[in-house]
Amino acid sequence: SQQGEEDPQALSIQEGENATMNCSYKTSINNLQWYRQNSGRGLVHLILIRSNEREKHSGRLRVTLDTSKKSSSLLITASRAADTASYFCATDGNQFYFGTGTSLTVIP
Amino acid sequence: EPEVTQTPSHQVTQMGQEVILRCVPISNHLYFYWYRQILGQKVEFLVSFYNNEISEKSEIFDDQFSVERPDGSNFTLKIRSTKLEDSAMYFCASRAGTGGADTQYFGPGTRLTVL
Numbered sequence: 001s002q003q004g005e006e007d008p009q010a011l012s013i014q015e016g017e018n019a020t021m022n023c024s025y026k027t028s029i030n031n032l033q034w035y036r037q038n039s040g041r042g043l044v045h046l047i048l049i050r051s052n053e054r055e056k057h058s059g060r061l062r063v064t065l066d067t068s069k070k071s072s073s074l075l076i077t078a079s080r081a082a083d084t085a086s087y088f089c090a091t092d093g094n095q096f097y098f099g100t101g102t103s104l105t106v107i108p
Numbered sequence: 109e110p111e112v113t114q115t116p117s118h119q120v121t122q123m124g125q126e127v128i129l130r131c132v133p134i135s136n137h138l139y140f141y142w143y144r145q146i147l148g149q150k151v152e153f154l155v156s157f158y159n160n161e162i163s164e165k166s167e168i169f170d171d172q173f174s175v176e177r178p179d180g181s182n183f184t185l186k187i188r189s190t191k192l193e194d195s196a197m198y199f200c201a202s203r204a205g206t207g208g209a210d211t212q213y214f215g216p217g218t219r220l221t222v223l
Contacts (some may be wrong), residue, residue: 030210031210033210033211033212035214037151040197040219041216041217042199042214042215042216042217043151043199043201043214044214045211045212045213045214048210048211088151090212092210096141096143096151096153096212097153098150098151098152099150100149100150101150
């Protein structure tokens with residue numbers, strides 16, 4: 001399976017700080033995607049990065065992809081309390097296999 | 109902006125009963141999915157559906173489960189003879205599947221509680 005595994009499992013930061021979370025996967029991919037899940041809610045698509053891209057930005061989000069290391073990182077800059085959620089990566093394919101995610105807590 | 113919708117938002121049922129969870133994928137999307145998330149655990153893939161048939165399913169998706177696209181808009185998950193351990197959030201997702209658009213868009217989920 002093309003399961004993504006995120007680390008750290010939990011991250012707690014102060015509002016205004018940057019948050020970095022990582023994802024590793026096992027097989028070659030065409031793209032990798034990051035999702036956010038607020039507690040008890042659905043998954044919200046954040047950003048997609050293709051295998052021929054190394055970095056992508058969307059607002060306060062910055063995603064990098066290193067296909068040689070089979071890893072990706074998600075950076076959230078100038079974090080806000082509303083960013084508190086779990087973050088998951090998912091690789092392309094007909095089905096997504098999610099890891100346990102990174103639980104981010106932003107303290108006001 | 110188009111979105112995936114799911115009904116009901118919360119379903120309570122007695123053990124042994126059958127439930128049908130409903131989803132309306134994004135119009136003109138071709139691929140449909142069901143996922144499950146037991147409280148406190150990871151989101152697990154159940155099944156994918158394309159061209160009116162199951163394209164892939166996980167080992168979780170046994171004979172207790174079935175999916176159907178009864179008309180041009182709805183996509184349903186039927187769970188027969190529910191068990192306590194079926195209590196979970198069930199998410200529907202859809203994907204355009206054209207031109208390499210691989211983003212899956214998820215619905216808000218249905219919380220199933222089996223008593």
